[in-house]
Amino acid sequence: MKIVVTVKLVPDTNAVKRIDPATKRLVRTGVETVINPFDEYAIEAALALKEKLGGDTTVTIFTMAAESGKEVVRKALAMGADDAVMLSDAGLEGSDVWASAYAMAQALKKIGFDLIICGALAEDGNTGGLPNALSEYLGVPALTNARHIEISDAKVKAQRETDSGYQVVTGALPMLMTVTMAVGEPRYASLKGIMGAKRKTTAVMALSELGLEKAVGTGGAKTEVVEIAARPARGKARVEEAADGPAGAKIIFDFLKERKLL
């Protein structure tokens, strides 16, 4: 079975983020790049499945990123993935969820897969829209928010996390899945994994290899960031003075009622 994990490279979660006002995009230079933390859970889920299923199960890391991200991808290889493929092309710049999903889908068709596992969200944009768009372009079902996965005879049985608990959902491969953080804490890479990662291949794909029929990059984007604004500063708090307890309670009551909170 071939599992492909999609991974996004994002600016270090702890770094202060800056938006370039001209391009309205996140500034990615001068900030350390890391694997999107949600995707580390997807990698963990894939590696755990590989351990459980054994045999010829392989885990391939797939990312759409500049070639300079190779070093970051290597961390996923050090965790235990078998190989990696990067879709790197200047023509992808400015792709929104829709255009990214289209380009990624074409690449994933070429790579081949039985199961695609994605993190539920990316730390930078937080749209969470890509996995579903990807499944649409690939023509495979999307099983979202899995917290526990079992696979046997190309049949998938998963617990799908909901606000109040979980649903048990079944389906057949090939499919795409997103996983939640309940799927299991991502493992540390091991020293042997780090030392062995350089012997694993990271193939680089360009758009010209994909035979695209639709535009990607800024031209293929269906959405446009019109304006970016900082969160408005919080105004001064209202200070009320009350003669006694009941009078204070009345002020609070009126305030809440005025806002239809009571």
Place this chain on the structure above:
Amino acid sequence: MNFDLSDEQKAIQSLVREFAQAEVVPRAEEMDRQEAFPYDLVKQMAELGLMGLPFPEEYGGAGADTVSYALAVMELGRADASTGITMAAHVSLGATPFYLYGTKAQKEKYLIPLAQGSMLWGFGLTEPGAGSDAANVQTKAQLREGKWIINGTKAFITNSGTDISGGSTITAVTGARPEGKPEITNLIVPQDTHGFSRSRKYKKMGWRASDTRELSFVDAEVPEENVLGARGKGLQNFLTVLDGGRISVAALSVGLSMGAYDESLKYAKERQAFGKSISKFQAIQFKLVDMLSEIEHAKNMVLKAAWEKDQGRDFAMTASFAKLYSAEVSRRVVNEAVQIHGGYGFMDEYPVSRMYRDQKINEIGEGTNEVQRMIIAKMLGL
């Protein structure tokens, strides 16, 4: 000239940092207070490959270089000196003698489980009356009917008495040289050897969660083949092991300093006095700047010694510089760290108070500051 770390070195550094900050830091205070040896952390470090970091894969190691090793020890020491010394002594002192001097059979029997981290091992050089004067070995071993009969005492031996300690390698006088000087040989003494016992753990000022004991040998018998390296080369071989060990103790000093600096920086930004954060006062800023610039200096020196070792060059002098300087820097850094914390720095629940206690041994273990100066002076031909 190139100061960049390789991709592997960076990956190892960030792995150990991530592990140490997530798993070791939250435990450090309690481990210190309870003097509790962290078996579970050792197991995790073994799984990550840290316990055999620099040894070849064929002997169960990870095959990484000395620079990576130094970076790993720094990150562990930054989180907790006890955990740092447990790993560093295991690699540099416990396992390295087998790697350098073991026969193929000895490497297979001892180095593999050591590099895999399933077993720990002691390095028995120091004696109650032979510390800086390491040649004054009083422990004696006599060969009788194919067996070494060992009598004597070893002091301050790290990792010698844990539940997973497999034994210790010691120096013992095995005869006299033709010119009359004692012949010193290294002997492998497994834990279950009849007549070999370990004391209770020492009560220590620092490194309290590490395992340190006294070893006694009363007619302890080991087979004749338990000689490690050539007969009569025991002292020389152990001193060579210590040259490499200096890199790890130096790295540990740098790590401790980094940890104390991290805590001080955080505290200085949080703590308010006279209406503002104390980091806004020049008196505090100057301390922090001096701490960091000395740490940077020491770190570069340690990495240079490690790099020289990786290049196969003579690194003994740089390693001694690094050990001496880093140890002295760590004293100044922890001192200022407590000073920046004021009264809170004197309180047990602030990590800098533990670091202050953990620091002193950096200037004593594996060659005191004074011995480092003697070694360097000797290399200068003085």
